[in-house]
Amino acid sequence: xxxxxxxxxxxxxxxxxxxxxxxxxxxxxxxxxxxxxxxxxxxxxxxxxxxxxxxxxxxxxxxxxxxxxxxxxxxxxxxxxxxxxxxxxxxxxxxxxxxxxxxxxxxxxxxxxxxxxxxxxxxxxxxxxxxxxxxxxxxxxxxxxxxxxxxxxxxxxxxxxxxxxxxxxxxxxxxxxxxxxxxxxxxxxxxxxxxxxxxxxxxxxxxxxxxxxxxxxxxxxxxxxxxxxxxxxxxxxxxxxxxxxxxxxxxxxxxxxxxxxxxxxxxxxxxxxxxxxxxxxxxxxxxxxxx
Numbered sequence: 001x002x003x004x005x006x007x008x009x010x011x012x013x014x015x016x017x018x019x020x021x022x023x024x025x026x027x028x029x030x031x032x033x034x035x036x037x038x039x040x041x042x043x044x045x046x047x048x049x050x051x052x053x054x055x056x057x058x059x060x061x062x063x064x065x066x067x068x069x070x071x072x073x074x075x076x077x078x079x080x081x082x083x084x085x086x087x088x089x090x091x092x093x094x095x096x097x098x099x100x101x102x103x104x105x106x107x108x109x110x111x112x113x114x115x116x117x118x119x120x121x122x123x124x125x126x127x128x129x130x131x132x133x134x135x136x137x138x139x140x141x142x143x144x145x146x147x148x149x150x151x152x153x154x155x156x157x158x159x160x161x162x163x164x165x166x167x168x169x170x171x172x173x174x175x176x177x178x179x180x181x182x183x184x185x186x187x188x189x190x191x192x193x194x195x196x197x198x199x200x201x202x203x204x205x206x207x208x209x210x211x212x213x214x215x216x217x218x219x220x221x222x223x224x225x226x227x228x229x230x231x232x233x234x235x236x237x238x239x240x241x242x243x244x245x246x247x248x249x250x251x252x253x254x255x256x257x258x259x260x261x262x263x264x265x266x267x268x269x270x271x272x273x274x275x276x277x278x279x280x281x282x283x284x285x286x287x288x289x290x291x
Contacts, residue, residue, distance in 0.1 A: 020156060023069040023096075025080050026053055027270035028136040029106060031279055033073055035171040036149045036164055040157065046087075049271035052246050053079050054218070058086035066091035069102070071152055076105025077112055077133035104152040106145035110135055113199055136269055137201035137286070139182070142279065143175035178280055179204065185287050192233055192261075194243035194252065197268040201242075201286065210238050213255060220248055230258035240264050240290065264289045 019042040024030035030045040037043070046062045047053060053075070066072055066087055074080050088097055095102040112131025135141040150168045154161045183205055190208045193199065196217060202209040210233060215225050233241070233255075242264045243252055252263045266289045267276045276282040 020070045020153065021068060022071040022073060023065050025072075025074040025084060026136070027272050027277075028142070028279065029073050029075055031270065032106065032142060032146050032171070033071075033149050035174075036146055036167045037153055038163075038167060040160055040163070041153070045272075047269075049267065049269055049273070049276070052244075053269065054082060056080070056083045058083050058090065062087045063090045066096060067093050069093060069096050070156060071102040071104065072096040073104045073106065073149060073152070075133055075136065076107030077130045077135075079107075079133035101155055102152065104148045106142075106148050107131075107133060107135070109146070109148040109151075110141050110144045113203060114196065132196055132199055134197040134268060135200045136279075137198060137282075138204040139175035139179040139279065139283065140204060141200060143172040146171050175279075178283060182283050182287060186290070189239045189290070190237055192229075192238050192241040194241065194247040194263075197244065198242040210236055213241065213243075213251070220251060223254075226251060226254050227258055230255050230261075233261055234259045242266065244268050 020037065020040060022030075022033050022037065022041050022043045024033055024043055024045045026047050027045045027049050030043045033041060033043050044065055046065065047056055069091075072088070074084055085098070088103075093102075094100060097103060107130070112133070112135065115131040135145070146168050150164045153164050157164075186205050186207070188206065188208065190210055191198075191202060192210045192213060193202070194213045196212050196214070199209065201207070211229075213221055213226065213229050215221055221229070238259070238261055240262050241252070241255060244267060245265055247265075252265075255261070256263055264286075266286045267282060270276060270278060270282055276285045
């Protein structure tokens with residue numbers, strides 16, 4: 001009898017100290033969750049930074065991880081719309097389905113940029129109806145987004161609500177400090193981007209954006225479009241165009257050939273391998289790339 005009681009006490013104790021299993025879609029999301037949950041959470045990121053979050057696949061290992069999760073956290077604003085719903089459906093884990101107690105989207109806690117109006121359809125390209133989802137490059141927005149993580153972790157583990165809120169306050173201050181540091185290093189410039197994934201970075205640091213090389217998001221620009229934008233960019237004294245490694249190289253080369261404007265190639269999300277392996281490191285890498 002005493003042996004049985006001892007076993008039960010061990011099981012109860014182990015369960016009491018079990019970490020909340022969180023599956024994040026991106027390393028950026030995982031870093032926010034870890035900052036809030038700290039030793040109360042066990043965080044895994046599905047993507048490692050080398051995959052365009054628009055076009056990931058619903059891989060079997062993703063499905064297995066989500067099946068075993070207590071919480072799933074995404075960037076949201078339909079960034080992962082092409083694959084995450086399939087993963088959630090196949091994982092058959094009721095608590096982490098969209099709208100469930102263990103599902104969070106960081107984008108729900110921010111005021112997004114570029115929310116489209118009017119009729120939205122596929123002829124307009126890959127338009128995000130709830131606004132631009134690429135807010136990971138704005139530390140201030142990431143700070144705001146952490147409120148969603150607090151909401152979900154508190155709903156699951158109310159006993160540690162104060163702990164999560166205290167950590168959020170510290171994270172917000174950390175992001176404000178980082179923003180101030182980067183702001184002091186950036187020189188004002190006229191810039192462009194291939195795809196609108198640096199928009200929040202431009203907006204947050206007061207860079208003068210002249211728009212994107214893409215005419216329709218997610219659709220490669222025509223030769224006519226490239227020539228037109230190159231001419232206008234040159235006339236407006238644009239100093240650099242930002243793009244990620246996934247942008248078509250021939251298009252970027254043609255733009256530079258016609259305009260004489262250099263292309264800054266940098267990640268728009270954390271890369272777990274290399275020099276952009278944290279929120280802070282990514283910010284500093286982009287600034288370094290501009291020089």
